[in-house]
Amino acid sequence: MAELCGIVGIGQTKLAAKRVDVSMPGLVREAADRALTDAGLDWRDIDAVVVGKAPDTFEGCMLPELYLADALGAPGKPLLRVHTAGSVGGSTAIVAASLIQAGIHDRVLTVAYEKQSESNAMWGLSISAPFGVAVVAGAGGFFAPLVRGYMRRSGAPDDVGIRVAVKDRLNALRNPYAHLHLADINYQMVEQSPMLWDPIRLLEACPSSDGACAMVLAREKLAKDAPTRPAWVHATAMRSEPTMFAGRDAINPEAGKQAARDLYAKAGITDPRREIDCAEIYVPFSWFEPMWMENLGFAPEGSGWRMTVEGATALDGDLPVNMSGGVLSSNPIGASGMLRFAEAAMQVRGQAGEHQIAGARRALGHAYGGGSQYFSMWIVGSEKP
Amino acid sequence: MRDVAIISFAQSVSARESERNEVEFLMPVVREAIAASGIERSEIGFTCSGSSDFLQGQPFAFVMALDAVGAWPPIRESHVEQDGAWALYEAWVKIQTGEVESALVYGFGKGASGDLGEILALSLDPYCVTPLWPHADSIAALQARAWIEAGRGTERSLAEITSRSRRAARSNPHAIVSGDETPDELLARPYVASPLRAHDCAANGDGASAVVLAAGDLARSVCSRPAWIRGIDHRVDPASLGVRDLTRAPSAELAGLRAGVGRDRIDVAELYAPYAHQEAILRQALGLPETTNVNPSGGALCGHVMMSCGLQRIGEVARRILSGTADRGVGHATHGPALQQNLVCVLEGE
Amino acid sequence: MADPVKSIVTPIRLEYDYTPGRATSRFLRGIARHCILGQECPKCHKVYVPPRGSCPACAVPTEREVEVRDTGTVVTFSIIRVPSENIHFELPYAAISVLLDGAGIPFFHVVQDIPLDQVRMGLRVRARWVATEALAPTIASIECFVPSGEPDAPWESFREHS
């Protein structure tokens, strides 16, 4: 690795169901401006721009980065557009980091967004090819059977999903950018919310949001002198596997396990539960918290749910998870992965305000996508690796 | 920078894949590129692809394509919603980080399953331009007109470019169209969007291409004459056609400069010019002399698979270097209306 | 601004010629004659239904056709209560992941003729086809699955698929 990469600027928009006050360029600009301000930099300081978002069909705009080039200050610079399904926000940050790590650029702006209100994402997710029958409605319909499989396999109590949903919404109340601010959230409220994709209830599912996230990454020499202390990239990992093949374990996918092992090895971590201070992971449906705890190696297979039940993943637990309120509280799909990565960086920079974990020195950011088959993750730290 | 080379290339182009789906036409191309590379599939360090959901008419079209590459056990993989040439760039960057020694890159597209010129209207300003549904050929025609009015060329220059391309395509088994018409014969044909005639616009089709990249010693150990990437750069211009000088391609000029096109002679150039006048604009932007053999494959005019075409241009140059028929060449890719975004890759044999 | 424009509606309509591909075409022609055709991987010998023309795990084309039965096991399921424009079943309904006898991977369909609270993993089902004269090259030729009346399959027999 030629260069160390530091995160010197982070910005996000207010996440909301409909941001009718801004256009798509306005939305990405809002996040990018905040990231530049945080970094104490100007548009001319940026060498390259890396954009990520989920399918173009979500807004009905093909290759929107071409149109957004002006809003992102990209003319005259390299512009890359990443798309790796739901993991894209994370993958985009990793591609941006690799431009620094390879020694190609000094400073890179990376932006991920989704403006779901401009089209119908649920329709976009469920388009079925001719000659078929659409059976599952949206992502919930696809993931609910996996959740049921996990419940059966692990023998977890039925209410683990409810507990996760309450915890993440309580965390969201501390995050001014979060979409859902449910002031009176409690166990009964989640339990009594309508069953949408049995066993997933309305309040156990993520909302549909508009929003963007941006980060400025810089090489070591420049990051060192940034106005706010940088978060350092300790390790990144990406893995993919096919959607379906005979014998595939979609509940505890091998691609996620391998990515986590690779990540920890690169970061020199042997006991992730002890050595990582907090984790911001992609949980669009509440049961995915225990599922990913196992997949990420924080808990032995079949016992991830114990971490939730015992409060280990709460803000005051030994491994706080989704301090920002997570995807369950805000889901601008294309930006969701980058928001996870950015939250991890904010934690180790001490920038997370009311949802700050005191003394966080090493944090995990995680995203997944497709049929639980695309994984991207990074570990960032307050100290250089 | 680490030395990185293209060590194999494969492609498949047809006017219309009416029987095979994406996985079925992509899989043989990927297998061919891997087999020719001399590297085992399981030894390839990184995989990156380029495609567009709107060409397939389905979200996550690239996810299914993973079935064609052998992603089990799980692989390090990424995807750009851009031409495969940008996937090659991302893979080159990955090798530069030192994390991997080799990469498989592919691009694929179905440009013939819908009206590509109409679909591309969705890549314009969604609030003020897309609702007018301008056809891609019409936008290119505005550029061609501006180019002619600026005195850069004439309709005859277009016919000469097209005539030369179609003649070159006769020896390219992957060409969709070819011919031996004289410029005068072409000029007698009707316009589709004046000053452009049908033959001045790319022949759209379906297909895929793939290359394998390898770093220094690995490339030398498996390949007798690797096509070394001596420079690669890409730049973008503003989106709004109104703020650009359409007779030039500033982003191509800059990318060419940074990739080092002018540092030595260029034997062969493959330029992704889906419209005849764009070849002339690009030739000027890259400062290519008369001695350079431009688009010996017939270029995009004679076979255009959107999202794969740029990678194919680079592959066509690599193929000539790998076989020893050229020493130094440039492969170019473009994206966006009227040459908005451009990538330039300089390749050289040893 | 006194009266800002907050949104515009731009209807989009694009037409595509869809190519199912060789493997899927053969499968659909089989369906049209009341026959479910899978394809066996030459390397791992698993049978793909519907066939996709390749084994993604082995990255090899699959060619050998194998007829599988129209009975199978529910390996997992969800009761869907969310409306969606592209769904044509009446709410609520039971979406199932069904592993046909002889197949190596399950696929999604629905189960009917059973109270929703009795849908379970391991339930044995069989396909209910449309009338013979209505058979066509589409999965919709299988209207739904219904309980076959056989005893439930033990979990161990389908654990790796759920």
Ligand SMILES: [Zn+2]
């Ligand atoms: Zn196999």
